[in-house]
Amino acid sequence: MRLAGAIVTLVIGAPVMIGAVLTIATAFGWQPGLGRVDLGFGGFVEGVGAPGILTSLRLTLVTGIGATVLSLAASIPLARWLVTRQSASRWMTPLLAVPHAALAIGLAFLIAPSGWASRLVSPWATGWALPPQIVTVGDPWGVSLILGLMLKEVPFLTLMTLVAAAQRPVSEQMAAGRALGYAPGRAWARIVWPQLYPALRLPVLIVLAFSLSVVDMALILGPSNPPTLAVRILRLYGAPDPAQAVPASALAVLLLAVMAGSAALWLAGEKAVARIGKAAIWQGHRGRSGKNWPAVALIGGGGALALGALGALILWSLASFWRFPDALPADLTLERWASADWAGPALTSLTLALASTALAMILAVLWLESEDRAGRRLPLGALIVLPLLLPQIGFLQGLTTGFLWLGLPPGALAVTWAELLFVFPYVMIALAGPWRALDRAQLASAASLGAGPWRRLVAVKLPMLLGPICAAAAIGVAVSVAQYLAVLLPGAGRVQALATEAVALASGADRRLAAILALMQAALPWAGFALALAIPAWWHRNRRGLRGGAL
Amino acid sequence: MKFLLSALTLALPLATPAFADWAQTEAEAKGQTVYFNAWGGDPRTNAFIEWVSEQMQEKYGVTVEQVKLSDTAEAVSRVQAEKAAGKDEGGAVDLIWINGPNFLAMKEAGLLHGPFVADLPNAKYLDLSTGSAASTDFTVPTDGYESPWRLAKFVFDYDTDRVSEPPKDMAGLLDWAKAHPGRFTHPNPSNFIGASFLKQALVEMALDPAALSQPVTDAGYAKETAPLWAWYDALRPFMWREGTAFPENESVQAQLLADGEVDFGMHFDPAAPAAMIEQGVLPPSVRVWVPEGGTIGNISYVAIPYNAAHKAGAELVANFLLDPATQAHMQDIRVLGSFSVLDPSKLDDAAKAAFAALPTAPALPTLDDLGPTLSEPHPSWMTKLTEDWAQRYTK
Numbered sequence: 001m002r003l004a005g006a007i008v009t010l011v012i013g014a015p016v017m018i019g020a021v022l023t024i025a026t027a028f029g030w031q032p033g034l035g036r037v038d039l040g041f042g043g044f045v046e047g048v049g050a051p052g053i054l055t056s057l058r059l060t061l062v063t064g065i066g067a068t069v070l071s072l073a074a075s076i077p078l079a080r081w082l083v084t085r086q087s088a089s090r091w092m093t094p095l096l097a098v099p100h101a102a103l104a105i106g107l108a109f110l111i112a113p114s115g116w117a118s119r120l121v122s123p124w125a126t127g128w129a130l131p132p133q134i135v136t137v138g139d140p141w142g143v144s145l146i147l148g149l150m151l152k153e154v155p156f157l158t159l160m161t162l163v164a165a166a167q168r169p170v171s172e173q174m175a176a177g178r179a180l181g182y183a184p185g186r187a188w189a190r191i192v193w194p195q196l197y198p199a200l201r202l203p204v205l206i207v208l209a210f211s212l213s214v215v216d217m218a219l220i221l222g223p224s225n226p227p228t229l230a231v232r233i234l235r236l237y238g239a240p241d242p243a244q245a246v247p248a249s250a251l252a253v254l255l256l257a258v259m260a261g262s263a264a265l266w267l268a269g270e271k272a273v274a275r276i277g278k279a280a281i282w283q284g285h286r287g288r289s290g291k292n293w294p295a296v297a298l299i300g301g302g303g304a305l306a307l308g309a310l311g312a313l314i315l316w317s318l319a320s321f322w323r324f325p326d327a328l329p330a331d332l333t334l335e336r337w338a339s340a341d342w343a344g345p346a347l348t349s350l351t352l353a354l355a356s357t358a359l360a361m362i363l364a365v366l367w368l369e370s371e372d373r374a375g376r377r378l379p380l381g382a383l384i385v386l387p388l389l390l391p392q393i394g395f396l397q398g399l400t401t402g403f404l405w406l407g408l409p410p411g412a413l414a415v416t417w418a419e420l421l422f423v424f425p426y427v428m429i430a431l432a433g434p435w436r437a438l439d440r441a442q443l444a445s446a447a448s449l450g451a452g453p454w455r456r457l458v459a460v461k462l463p464m465l466l467g468p469i470c471a472a473a474a475i476g477v478a479v480s481v482a483q484y485l486a487v488l489l490p491g492a493g494r495v496q497a498l499a500t501e502a503v504a505l506a507s508g509a510d511r512r513l514a515a516i517l518a519l520m521q522a523a524l525p526w527a528g529f530a531l532a533l534a535i536p537a538w539w540h541r542n543r544r545g546l547r548g549g550a551l
Numbered sequence: 552m553k554f555l556l557s558a559l560t561l562a563l564p565l566a567t568p569a570f571a572d573w574a575q576t577e578a579e580a581k582g583q584t585v586y587f588n589a590w591g592g593d594p595r596t597n598a599f600i601e602w603v604s605e606q607m608q609e610k611y612g613v614t615v616e617q618v619k620l621s622d623t624a625e626a627v628s629r630v631q632a633e634k635a636a637g638k639d640e641g642g643a644v645d646l647i648w649i650n651g652p653n654f655l656a657m658k659e660a661g662l663l664h665g666p667f668v669a670d671l672p673n674a675k676y677l678d679l680s681t682g683s684a685a686s687t688d689f690t691v692p693t694d695g696y697e698s699p700w701r702l703a704k705f706v707f708d709y710d711t712d713r714v715s716e717p718p719k720d721m722a723g724l725l726d727w728a729k730a731h732p733g734r735f736t737h738p739n740p741s742n743f744i745g746a747s748f749l750k751q752a753l754v755e756m757a758l759d760p761a762a763l764s765q766p767v768t769d770a771g772y773a774k775e776t777a778p779l780w781a782w783y784d785a786l787r788p789f790m791w792r793e794g795t796a797f798p799e800n801e802s803v804q805a806q807l808l809a810d811g812e813v814d815f816g817m818h819f820d821p822a823a824p825a826a827m828i829e830q831g832v833l834p835p836s837v838r839v840w841v842p843e844g845g846t847i848g849n850i851s852y853v854a855i856p857y858n859a860a861h862k863a864g865a866e867l868v869a870n871f872l873l874d875p876a877t878q879a880h881m882q883d884i885r886v887l888g889s890f891s892v893l894d895p896s897k898l899d900d901a902a903k904a905a906f907a908a909l910p911t912a913p914a915l916p917t918l919d920d921l922g923p924t925l926s927e928p929h930p931s932w933m934t935k936l937t938e939d940w941a942q943r944y945t946k
Binding site for chain 1: 591624733792795802805941946
């Protein structure tokens with residue numbers, strides 16, 4: 001028990017704290033390696049004094065909070081639609097699994113002024129012989145970035161809502177609401193959903209932290225002059241002058257403060273919304289019955305964007321040459337697939353994913369089994385989600401310096417560790433529920449037959465949990481393959497994974513190469529989820545009670 | 552004469568140990584893996600570096616691993632981070648493709664190994680006299696801390712299907728943009744090519760071009776850049792997205808050119824458009840355009856960080872890059888099309904013949920087409936120019 005707690009603290013908690021502390025120290029001018037230890041606020045003055053900093057701050061707030069609010073709002077009607085159609089919710093898995101960078105690249109190919117959407121309707125419907133002079137990708141308001149974030153966050157929050165709904169008598173409450181004359185939409189939004197919200201608070205804060213500090217998507221879809229705060233920080237860390245790490249770290253500390261402030265604002269906002277909502281509920285308007293149009297619109301719109309992005313990626317990866325306004329490439333060829341170096345990065349990503357997921361799985365089992373044997377829960381809950389609630393750029397650069405001090409050179413090992421910080425929380429969350437819900441009677445029978453704790457773990461628990469374990473592993477792989485900063489910074493360029501290569505190629509000249517890397521980046525998690533469905537089904541083909549429903 | 556002779560007799564005994572050293576360098580390098588940190592945005596350069604790796608493996612048993620950077624500054628900050636962590640040996644970066652401000656920053660911070668260029672056997676093909684192009688990087692003397700490998704010259708490209716006659720100079724560009732609003736842009740000046748565009752305009756418009764070769768002063772800056780900003784303020788409203796957004800780099804701009812979102816691209820490699828046509832990135836109708844007065848040019852170098860883990864291997868690669876056979880291969884349009892940095896007068900007949908036999912392509916300009924090469928301003932001008940641009944146009 002103690003051991004499990006100590007290991008998780010050391011492997012997950014310590015790096016985050018070291019990284020954050022080193023970032024804060026650097027922000028105040030502490031660069032001992034460069035012989036500079038003159039502490040002060042110079043970095044903050046310089047960082048905040050940079051041109052356009054207020055625009056960057058506004059962009060960060062608008063895109064971060066905007067994407068969170070809109071995603072949560074969209075998840076309400078969607079969850080209502082899906083709660084009675086559980087099998088349909090499987091269609092969200094591809095969107096849940098697709099890495100942010102891959103989705104962003106596909107979306108950019110779709111919605112750019114010269115993108116596929118515009119090509120499909122030109123010139124016959126629009127009269128555009130040349131791309132229209134409208135602003136889509138990289139728009140100064142961050143709308144494209146919000147849209148990209150929503151495509152990822154809406155399915156996530158919807159799924160979390162469905163998970164929470166599964167633990168409550170939703171259909172009974174809906175029936176009671178209907179009996180009292182409420183339209184289904186009203187009954188869901190005013191009776192059921194407010195009860196589910198407490199379970200959504202943590203996922204929403206994770207979404208908020210992620211949206212405020214996202215880098216890869218912001219590089220591809222966000223504005224560039226000036227960019228969001230997170231992108232600005234990454235650029236400063238990459239500047240040739242080492243002194244720039246000071247204002248970079250100062251802005252990273254500012255981003256930490258923005259995150260803390262936004263979270264506080266959110267929690268205060270919850271209370272206000274609850275008060276207003278309560279008043280609305282008291283009024284007792286029943287609402288009019290009707291089709292769940294918001295859900296239909298969201299499924300149609302989101303589905304069209306996601307499929308369009310995927311289609312654009314596939315077409316570009318096969319295009320020989322594709323001029324505006326042709327709706328399709330002149331020729332399709334596999335030549336780029338044959339000549340491009342996608343296998344190397346794919347193998348790197350796969351290796352990193354397997355390593356970080358395996359480690360995360362071992363840690364999670366160690367933790368959960370320790371809890372079982374001690375008969376109580378480990379008091380480390382906050383530690384698990386800490387890496388998800390802090391902006392990545394706020395501690396990963398500091399962590400890279402910390403790794404160097406510990407004698408861990410930049411490379412695959414450092415990247416695996418960094419990825420583990422983000423993989424472990426998701427694996428842990430995915431596994432903890434099914435683990436704790438395991439039928440204890442089976443374990444008691446095993447014990448009464450003389451099976452010791454190890455035998456019970458290996459022969460009873462793990463086989464019974466094969467489905468959830470495979471699902472958690474697939475989630476781990478998806479999280480790992482999506483990591484961008486965790487490869488870029490601790491990898492110091494020596495580790496070329498799909499995420500870093502795809503983002504780099506997105507600003508290269510050859511769109512076909514970017515498309516190939518993005519498709520591969522999406523394919524790995526999809527393959528993982530397919531396996532996570534297939535393996536337990538095959539393994540348990542003659543165990544009816546254990547079949548189905550893991551994902 | 553007498554002085555010369557005595558200098559020669561003094562130099563002769565020194566020459567032998569140098570070559571003995573080189574044999575030792577070769578022995579030391581065997582089996583090393585050189586991490587070559589080079590901008591990875593150009594597939595042809597990446598392929599060329601892969602070819603270099605194969606050759607190095609075959610000839611010297613040295614593996615060259617390209618670390619593909621999206622910005623050279625990444626490698627610079629990596630070395631700084633290592634120095635910051637006290638890692639003075641066994642660093643992650645062995646060789647960097649570098650020039651200009653990045654070189655100046657590393658040289659001034661004492662982050663470079665050297666001087667080593669004079670020790671390279673193939674340095675004999677270079678003109679390394681004081682002030683020569685191969686020993687001066689953006690007016691800063693290289694002092695043997697970086698070794699040249701390819702020539703870069705600023706060019707524009709345009710689609711002949713859409714632009715019948717490109718403007719003659721930067722002033723003409725303004726007239727063209729007014730007639731075709733929204734069809735011209737340049738990369739963000741935080742990017743090297745974007746900054747080069749501003750420098751090109753500055754060199755054309757400065758009242759006293761000689762002032763640009765000196766470190767910048769506040770008074771000189773205000774005076775010399777006044778015509779530039781007047782011109783730019785007139786141009787900006789007629790640019791793509793009204794000059795409020797800019798492509799991240801020249802590759803993104805090449806995409807915009809291919810898509811027809813803009814009508815001009817720009818590169819720091821005269822062969823880039825021809826190469827991109829061959830890759831199917833740009834349409835075959837694209838051609839190179841150079842303003843009448845010529846364009847700025849410079850040489851790309853490789854440098855070795857002070858803490859590189861594989862210095863011997865890195866020196867071997869730098870030397871291999873200067874081999875006349877390597878340089879001719881590099882200048883081949885089917886390979887890279889980059890112009891050689893060697894001094895033609897120092898080449899033997901076989902090497903000259905190899906260069907003469909290289910093939911050509913419709914979009915590939917000849918040296919004559921490219922016009923005069925204008926000197927780069929001192930790096931301090933570029934730093935100030937890009938900072939000033941950000942102050943003025945990043946709101």
